[in-house]
Amino acid sequence: MPSSPLVKGTMPLLILSVLKDTELYGYEIAQRITSGSGSLFSPSEGALYPALHRLEAEGALQATWRESDRGPRRRYYRITQRGLGQLARHEQDWRRISRGITRLTASQEADV
């Protein structure tokens, strides 16, 4: 995952995005983020699990232990209503930031 401070705060957005329609456990979430972002983001475990636990503590995620497809028990995370609301806010913020940065960089290029 790029270490730029710009994307450091995006971990909740990435997690909530991949959990929007499905239940996944930690390793699967990491894989889904990596594949879904075209390998642009590859979250480290050191950032992923604290973020998962933080979202769970905030009530955005709910976790349950279940047998995985591969056999052993895994901790599956599911997005909650609060998590959906949080995701909508994160997406809105991200679009606004993205638009602003795009506009700014485009105007700088035009000036040059």
Add this chain to the structure above:
Amino acid sequence: MSDSERFLREVGDRLPFDPSITADVVAELEGHLEDSTNALIDAGVGPHEARRRAIQSMGDPAALADEIRRAHQTPERLLAAAGAGAWTAGLEGLRGLVIGTIVSMVLGVLGSIAVMLLREHLPSAAPAELDLSDGSANTLMTVVALAIAAYYAGRRVPQAVARASRRSLGWARAATGFVLATVALYIGLFGIRSEQSLETVVGFATLPLWATLGAWHAHRPMRARFRGRKRFLLLPAVATVAAIAVLGGSFIVIDETRVVMWADRFAGWEAVGSADLVRARPPLDPQSRWLGPNTREVTVTVLWEPVGYTDLRFEYWSAADLSEPGPPRVVTTAERRAVIPIDADVWAEREVTIQVDLSTYREIGKVYVLITGLSPAGDRYLLNDPVVDRITLEHTAMEWILAR
């Protein structure tokens, strides 16, 4: 132990959670390690190298544990920590108090034995002086018991606070040490509103230190500290406290002293008889007791009829004597503070309540509450069991210090 087990154990050891939550976190990370390793093996990496890379990708175990711990910190957790801290402090303080009481009693007995042994080699005047310090010994023993209670509470609370708040033990130790020290200081110096002796003040003033010391030791197992050569450090510590107990007075003599005081008390009252108070002890019901607290209102329950006695009076005498010796010394310095005639009708109710304004009495000393009456022969007799009690002045230890 394999590398992955070592990694997981290191993470688990740094998580101040309930064991079940820690086990969940560790199991989750273990599953991730398994999945990462298997994925690498599937990609053609050798098993050993795959395991190494999987662990490496997890990063520093301490940093990971700290981040997970921080993720669990919510404002509600602070409230839970306050509750857990108070509950643990109460329970552990009580446990420490029981242990402390036992320890202080043992020390008291040792001190008493030492006093008895010393007595044989001291001048005749010395034993009396030693006897007079029984009060100091009791105070000292109380302080020892409270110090152990404070230490126990301080030692156990940080773990409970860290667990409930999901914060580090270091944070919990600092927070607990501060709170316990403040509470102990308040109780010791401001909360106990009575005149205090120097050793009491010094003893109570050390309570915050004991609580803080306990908090500082929170991460250490209790037994480990007294293993090996360290256990020999206990000997001088016990010897020092025992010596203080000896110097402070004796415990075993207390029962004996009570008996002596009982006899001396009457000897004392007889001596005061020359001051027209009591010449001899009349027959009385031993169950007649002063029941009232040492406040403005004093209630005496009368369980017998003073047949034949006239001119009944409620009297209270006081004596200013800081050293609090037993009679007759106190009695000889006693002064009559109030004489209140008792209406004969009151006796029928078997209870006398007298308003005595002790709040204006600012001297340190003792108060004697008694009822006297004139016998048919014209002598004034003490009609109740003489009550001796200390005046509880509105002095905190801090006021006591400041006054000096």
